[in-house]
Amino acid sequence: MRPSTETELAEIVLGAAGPLFIRGGGTRAIGRTAGDPLETAGLAGVRLYEPGALTLVAGAGTPLAEIEAMLAGEGQRLPFEVPDMRGLLGRDGVSTLGGMVAANASGPRRIQAGACRDSLIGVRFVDGAGQVVKNGGRVMKNVTGYDLVKLLAGSHGTLGVLSEVSFKLLPMPERTVTLALPDLAPARAVEAMAMALGSPFDVSGAAHWPGRGTFLRIEGFEASVRYRTARLRALLARFGEAGEVDDPWAEIRDVAPFHAKAGDVWRLSLKPSDAPAVAERAGGAALFDWGGGLLWVLCEAGTDLRGRIGPFAGHATLVRGTPPVATFQPEPLPLAAIAASLRARFDPRGLFNPGLMA
Template structure:
């Protein structure tokens, strides 16, 4: 749902109704639109059409801390939402990243952009992705129709779950105007175990053993020869789980980071601070955790650097190499920061998936005006 390149014209409807009218006009004339939230998720410079921003469709509709539900308009800044939740001791448990550092932008991340990109951070492997916390939404499709799906609480989410389609579609099926999300309490106690001087194969072994336990590891990442494991819980439980993990992983020695150091470390890992400040191409690669070591070695052979998240399920590669070579190594590779590379940002889909995707787009956007070519250029 985002592009970081300014267009010839900027359109910023102030309401859902105004947005519907605008898209209906573009549908009738088949004029394309580049849909943007804050322009902070995926760098795409090849899209055509005028930029349509949802920034003016902003504001929290309702927040019920007791029911742990939040409803906000799509253009609401993510920082504003996170501050409001933190004041009540709650958060978006899937911890979406702040990508402005790696993309070199100064836009404002919006909650609509988070949902449209299915943005999910290190805690995803324990609590699920953004789409798993999505209770409902409202959106305007490519005909200009206002549609809604889901409800305010989990028991009201019935029928066809359009949220699963829109979440991660990057604005190609519709323009989000409102989202309902589940919130969760912030666990007050946390620590991190750091295993230094390990290879990616050894890190994979550490992750496999730790994640097979009932100790609810909420982060498992690897970079620069260190495997990191995060534990979050109430005081006595956190200490018990920490000690059990240390015993399980003996004779390996671990550095134990306190709560403050843990917050700082995982914020940096989440936001990819180690890949900021450069224009080198940056790839987001999804793999089976068991294939992470071989994938990392193959990518490193291209001449770049890597980091690993989600216990091996997510590999970040920053470095040279033609897109074709990267995708030969890892089929599910998304070019997040182009660094001068041309071609599609998203990996080509299998033929069967392509047929399904095109069928969905014909239903929701028959004129093909919403972010045309973003997912298949």
């Protein structure tokens, strides 16, 4: 099923006799779920683009590449540096705005600009009763009751089927510089990244790629970038000489070190200071992003990584692989009860990607 209008989408949901597998472009879905495929790629097209207001409204099925090309033509971008998961997951297909929002897909710039949900200012979606729901708008504002804009981002299609999304945008920077420190031990690298991120020099990327280096990014106006780069170099002198390098951020964003490598891939969100010890317990290969707050781990197929590393302050998501464990971190009972209540409220018949996040 591939509706081309919001009305058709609502009719399909209203008439559904069983579970639906919600699919955008099929490039970043994780986990397993049952149901008849419901594709949102037909809900495409830019509804509103106001470069002067840094605002975009588009159908959920709009290809991400089209949007990025259009914004680049106006010297603008989505703030949160969207990862391309096709190489990591071995997928073809075309990434869509709705799939991006459903996964809350956010790259290295999240530490400065926030996640996808932080730039999302409005949504339209169809709930499990076949009703069209709208929340938010073309400007950021407070709302009463549910903040559905934040709820839908990262819900992986379990609360409703997105039909339209609205974003605030940012201008492209005039200059970008990436500094690389010599390859450091993970604990030392996290210390260096914490110092850089805690500085007044507005670092927009901080990642450690074992065997290759520790990378720090500064963006903005030419004169400002030149000044901040020199000051950051001096601040980090104790960690070694920081030299300018070619842009590694697309590879870090897309977890390129693990492409075409055998094994399971896990994504851990945790305290940056805990990342080196957790990576050591995990074994295998690791990639540190967000100053250490995001840890990617490649390990043997079938590994129960949560059992191997033990309790930690954070959560681990199985992004690639099929061991006999839940894709998403099991939630504490009070939080699980709230999540179940939300799913019952927005999808009372249990139609949307059943069991995926339960």
